[in-house]
Amino acid sequence: MLETTSLKKVFKKHLAVDDVSLYLDKGESVGLLGPNGAGKSTTISMISSLVKPTAGDVTWDGKSVVKQPGVIREYLGVVPQEIALYKELTAVENLKFFGRVYGLKGRALTERMESVLELVGLTERKNDLVKNYSGGMQRRINIAVALLHEPEIIIMDEPTVGIDPQSRNYILEMVQKLNREKGMTVLYTSHYMEEVERLCDRIYIMDHGKVIATGTKQELTSILSSEETIVLELDRPYPELKSELADLEEVHRVVETEKGMKLITPKNSKLLSKVFQVAERHQAQIVSVNVQIPTLEDVFLHLTGRKLRD
Amino acid sequence: MRSVFLLQLQRLRREPALVIWMMVMTVGFIFMLGGLGSASTIDVPLYFDASMDEEEQDVLLYQLNESDAFSFSLIEEQDAEKRVALGEIPYAIHATAENYEMLIAADDANHVFIDQYVRQVYVDELRLQQVEQSTEDPRIREEIDQNLSDVPLRLASETVDGEEQGGGIDQRNQALFGMTLFFSIYTIIQSLSKVAEEKRTGTWNRMILSPVRKWQVYLGHLCYAFLIGFLQIVIIFAGFKYLFGYGVGDSFGSIVLAVACYTFAIVALGMLMLGLVKTLEQLNAVVPIVAVSMAMIGGAYWPIELVSNSIILAISKVLPITYAMEALKQIASNNHDFTALAQPLSILLLFGVVCMGIGINLMERKM
Ligand SMILES: Nc1ncnc2c1ncn2[C@@H]1O[C@H](COP(=O)(O)OP(=O)(O)O)[C@@H](O)[C@H]1O
Ligand SMILES: [Mg+2]
Numbered sequence: 001m002l003e004t005t006s007l008k009k010v011f012k013k014h015l016a017v018d019d020v021s022l023y024l025d026k027g028e029s030v031g032l033l034g035p036n037g038a039g040k041s042t043t044i045s046m047i048s049s050l051v052k053p054t055a056g057d058v059t060w061d062g063k064s065v066v067k068q069p070g071v072i073r074e075y076l077g078v079v080p081q082e083i084a085l086y087k088e089l090t091a092v093e094n095l096k097f098f099g100r101v102y103g104l105k106g107r108a109l110t111e112r113m114e115s116v117l118e119l120v121g122l123t124e125r126k127n128d129l130v131k132n133y134s135g136g137m138q139r140r141i142n143i144a145v146a147l148l149h150e151p152e153i154i155i156m157d158e159p160t161v162g163i164d165p166q167s168r169n170y171i172l173e174m175v176q177k178l179n180r181e182k183g184m185t186v187l188y189t190s191h192y193m194e195e196v197e198r199l200c201d202r203i204y205i206m207d208h209g210k211v212i213a214t215g216t217k218q219e220l221t222s223i224l225s226s227e228e229t230i231v232l233e234l235d236r237p238y239p240e241l242k243s244e245l246a247d248l249e250e251v252h253r254v255v256e257t258e259k260g261m262k263l264i265t266p267k268n269s270k271l272l273s274k275v276f277q278v279a280e281r282h283q284a285q286i287v288s289v290n291v292q293i294p295t296l297e298d299v300f301l302h303l304t305g306r307k308l309r310d
Numbered sequence: 311m312r313s314v315f316l317l318q319l320q321r322l323r324r325e326p327a328l329v330i331w332m333m334v335m336t337v338g339f340i341f342m343l344g345g346l347g348s349a350s351t352i353d354v355p356l357y358f359d360a361s362m363d364e365e366e367q368d369v370l371l372y373q374l375n376e377s378d379a380f381s382f383s384l385i386e387e388q389d390a391e392k393r394v395a396l397g398e399i400p401y402a403i404h405a406t407a408e409n410y411e412m413l414i415a416a417d418d419a420n421h422v423f424i425d426q427y428v429r430q431v432y433v434d435e436l437r438l439q440q441v442e443q444s445t446e447d448p449r450i451r452e453e454i455d456q457n458l459s460d461v462p463l464r465l466a467s468e469t470v471d472g473e474e475q476g477g478g479i480d481q482r483n484q485a486l487f488g489m490t491l492f493f494s495i496y497t498i499i500q501s502l503s504k505v506a507e508e509k510r511t512g513t514w515n516r517m518i519l520s521p522v523r524k525w526q527v528y529l530g531h532l533c534y535a536f537l538i539g540f541l542q543i544v545i546i547f548a549g550f551k552y553l554f555g556y557g558v559g560d561s562f563g564s565i566v567l568a569v570a571c572y573t574f575a576i577v578a579l580g581m582l583m584l585g586l587v588k589t590l591e592q593l594n595a596v597v598p599i600v601a602v603s604m605a606m607i608g609g610a611y612w613p614i615e616l617v618s619n620s621i622i623l624a625i626s627k628v629l630p631i632t633y634a635m636e637a638l639k640q641i642a643s644n645n646h647d648f649t650a651l652a653q654p655l656s657i658l659l660l661f662g663v664v665c666m667g668i669g670i671n672l673m674e675r676k677m
Contacts, residue, residue, distance in 0.1 A: 050515050073519055084512030086317070088324040100313045101520040129324075145516065 001026045001185065002047065002072075002153060007056035009042050009209075016042045018209040020056075024153070029179045029186040031200030033193060033296065035308050039209040040189045041081055044157050047187075048078050077151030081158050081189075083138045084145075087131035091122055091141050094130060095148060102149040116144040119174060136167025143171065147178075153185040154178065160195065168195075175199055191308055193296040205300060212303050217296065224294035224302055227252065228267050231292060232275065234260040235285035244278050253301050260287070264294070264302050314517070314530025318504060322538070329497055329538060336493040336546055344485030344556075352420055355385040355399055359406040366407055373431055380427060403428060408436070423481070480613070486556055487638045488610035490546045491631055495576055495601040498539035499593070502580040505531050505673075506590045528670065532577055539573040559642040564651065568637040571658040575630035578665035585672025608632040633657050 002024040009017040017039040024030050032040050045051035047058050049069035058065040060072040085094050092113065099109045117123045120140040130138060139159055146154060156175070160168045176199060178184045190196050196203055197217055205213040205220070213220055234241075237256070245261060246254045250269040255262050265271050272289065279286050300308045322329065356374070358367045374382045382403070385393075390402040394413040401421050404411040410428055414421050442450055505528070508514040517527050547565055550556040558565060583600065587593045605611050607622055608631035617623055626632040633654035640651055 048519060050518065074521065076519065078515075078519055080512040080515065082512045084516050086321060086513065088321055093320065097313060097317050098516060098520070101517055101522050103521055149520075 002058070002060055002187075004043070004047060004058045005056055007043060007046055007058065008054045009039075009046060009051065010054045015209050017046070017053075020206070020209075020211050022204050022211065022214070024185055024187060026152075026185055027179075027183045028202065029175075029188065029200045031196035031203040032187065032189040032206060033191065033196045033203055033300070033308070034206035035191050035300075035306070038191075038206040040206055041157055042209075043206070044078070044155055044187070044189060047072075048076055048155060049073065074149070075152040077146035077149070077154040079143050079146045079154065079156040079159050081161070083130075083142050085130050085138070085142060087138075088129065090129055091117070091126045091133075091144075094141065095145060098145045099148050104148065112148050112150070116147045119147065119178075120144045121170065134164075134167070136163040136170070139163055139167065139171060140174075143174070151184075153187065155187040155189075157189045158191065159188075160190070160192065172199060193300070193308055197296055203296070205296075205303070207300075207304050213299065220296060220299050221294055223299055224264070226267055227264055227294060227302070229292040229294050229298050230263040230265060230271070230275070231257070231290040232260040232263070232279075233287040233289075234279075235287055238279075238282055238284045241278065241282055241284060244282075245275065248274055248278070250274075253305055255301055255305075255307055257307075262298075262301070264298060311522075311526035311530045311533075314522075314527050315533050318501070318531065318534040321504075322501075328500055329542065332493050332497045332500075333542055333546065336489050336542075337549075339489040339493075340485045340546075340550065342485075343489065344482035352380050352424065354380050354382045354401070354403060354424055355390055355393075356382045356403040356405055357385050357387045357390050359404065362405070362407050370405060370407075370431075370435075373435065374428065377427060380424065408432070482556055483558060483639065483642050484613055486547070486550050486558070487635055487642075488605065488612075490543050491572065491634055492601060492605040492610045494539050494543050494573070495604070495631075496597065497542050498535050498573065498576045499580040499583065499597050499601075501535040501538045502531065502577060502584060503590060503593055504534075506584055506587075506593060510590060532581070535577050535580065536573055539576060540569060543569045543573065557642060558638075559644050561641060561644075564641045565638065568634060568641060568651070568655060571637075571655045571662075572630060572634035575634075575658045575662040575665070578662035578669065579630065581669030581673070582665040583669070585669040604629050604631050609635045628661075630658050630661050633661075 003022070005021050007017055007020040008015075020039070020043055022030070022032075032043065034040050042051065046053045047065070049058075049065050049072060053066060058072075060075070063071040065072045086097070089097075095113045095116065096109065099105075099112060104112055114123070117126050120143060122137060122140055122144070125133070125137065130141060133141065143156070143159060146156075159175075160171055163171075172195060175186060175188065179186045179199070186199070188196065188199055200217075202216055203214065203220060204211050213223065239256070241261065242254055242256060245251055245263060248271065250265050250271045251263050252266075253264040263271075263275070276286070294302070297308055300306070356371070358370075362370075371382060371384070374380070385402060387404075390399075390404075390413065393399045394402050394415045397415045400415050401424065402413045403424075404413065410432065412421065412425055412428075438451060438454065441454075442448075505514070508517075514527070518524060544566060547558060547569070548562070551558045551562065579600075583593060583596060587596060607626050608614070608629040609617070609626065610631050614623075614626060614632060614635065617626070637651055637654040637658075640647075640654075
């Protein structure tokens with residue numbers, strides 16, 4: 001239904017998106033996972049016809065969005081990364097305005113407004129000024145506006161950044177409901193691996209403007225099927241430990257975490273005793289050791305040598 | 311387009327502080343520079359020299375008070391000297407039969423006009439006396455008075471050279487026109503900067519993704535900025551004309567027309583500036599520079615007639631505010647020569663069209 005072929009965007013010599021090809025089938029929920037600056041928003045802007053690609057094409061049902069932006073716009077709902085609302089107005093006033101802009105009026109408009117307010121759970125607070133909303137509520141109304149004209153596909157750009165866990169959970173459940181119950185196609189962008197893992201059938205992992213891996217969650221984690229993750233919890237940070245651990249032959253990747261170190265190693269390697277030796281040499285106290293099955297986070301670490309969130 | 315326009319009004323209703331503040335500033339500055347009260351009541355305290363007899367005093371007081379612009383009232387000599395010295399009153403006049411003195415406390419803008427006017431009264435009186443003596447016709451004074459009060463003659467003397475008779479009318483209009491046009495630049499560009507703000511917050515993209523056309527969105531914003539600026543200027547002009555008796559001319563319709571042309575030119579200038587700057591912060595930094603230098607060079611702060619520097623005069627020829635001031639002053643002088651008005655107004659429109667074209671183009675190229 002939606003496809004991009006070798007999308008590329010250069011901003012004044014800075015390569016923001018490089019050769020991105022992805023597709024979405026009807027009713028699918030697809031995730032775009034990547035750290036800040038990976039090029040997710042730029043990709044989305046090109047898909048939604050707001051930014052012209054430097055090269056490549058976007059097609060909707062086979063028709064080029066680049067040549068004719070009109071072909072996708074009426075089927076598309078976009079939830080921008082920022083709160084794109086008039087904060088000095090109420091939720092209802094915002095909805096009314098954007099509804100009118102989409103040609104809704106009278107009863108139809110009222111009904112659609114009630115329906116999306118219900119969906120995002122803001123019916124009771126609908127006459128409050130948006131600037132008096134909590135961060136989570138602002139995010140929710142930001143989504144509601146994008147759903148007013150009943151789009152077939154919704155593209156969400158990091159819709160849960162900087163909000164409390166409850167609001168986040170609410171939004172995730174809502175997206176799931178839209179996708180599973182209403183059959184809406186979803187392109188969900190995030191730098192939170194858990195969100196994408198939970199919501200999406202398929203995932204594209206982006207870094208430095210490129211798609212570096214793609215597949216279902218199982219397919220992606222199977223990249224690391226022959227590996228395992230060792231999580232060391234230390235009593236305090238030991239920065240000097242990292243390079244020494246990385247020099248160990250069996251260690252593929254090392255990264256510092258909040259409480260210690262994380263290593264990606266081949267399965268069943270006889271590594272632990274060497275790790276203990278290194279720790280002892282630095283007089284580091286190991287609080288606990290955990291051997292885990294790799295997650296998407298680890299896949300990203302494996303592919304790039306960096307954590308998803310820095 | 312209508313929705314975009316109405317939305318901006320709705321937003322203004324929620325946050326009107328800035329526009330109101332600009333109007334308050336305008337009114338404040340006009341009063342400060344143009345003086346309080348209506349044009350007929352610049353109060354001038356006056357005392358007579360002991361050498362004058364009562365009849366002479368009455369005649370002189372009557373003659374002085376013939377002007378609508380000033381009101382001369384008697385004060386005791388000691389009182390006058392003391393209060394001027396203390397700065398309680400700005401000036402006082404010490405009149406003798408053939409001459410007068412002016413006591414001045416501090417620099418008060420009005421004293422020049424008072425001085426000019428009083429001198430004129432004395433000169434006229436001396437001339438009349440000379441004529442009387444030379445002709446020895448006792449009715450000559452009445453005849454001349456009669457002639458002077460003839461409508462065409464008085465009209466001519468008021469309009470062609472307002473300073474002599476009206477006293478301060480020019481300065482008041484200078485303040486009224488100059489300050490109003492100056493502050494309206496802020497209001498207009500501030501209103502227009504909602505375009506940049508929407509582009510930043512993302513509401514602009516939301517509209518672009520909707521079936522509404524981009525030019526409709528632009529037009530909604532342009533109409534809004536135009537309306538706000540236009541209303542601000544017209545309300546202030548109307549207020550000062552009808553409430554405070556400022557002499558802005560008989561044809562308020564012409565004023566409205568001139569204001570419309572000027573507002574259009576400034577809206578267009580705003581679009582050009584929006585196209586040139588990269589961020590809203592830059593715009594906010596540039597607006598005062600542009601507004602102030604334009605007002606200085608274009609004769610909004612002081613009359614352009616006072617400027618002799620040829621470079622400044624040359625620059626003033628490309629500034630919309632110069633032409634707006636010119637047109638408004640012409641209307642205020644009741645000069646109904648249409649071609650004389652048409653020239654500055656058509657320059658304003660031309661300026662507007664050019665700036666608008668370049669501005670929108672620049673803005674679209676940034677996408
Ligand atoms: N309008 C722009 N002009 C210049 N550089 C840009 C612009 N938009 C994004 N970039 C750059 O492109 C890269 C990708 O940005 P973005 O798509 O926003 O990433 P993400 O959404 O994944 O965080 C970043 O390095 C960013 O600085
Ligand atoms: Mg982004």
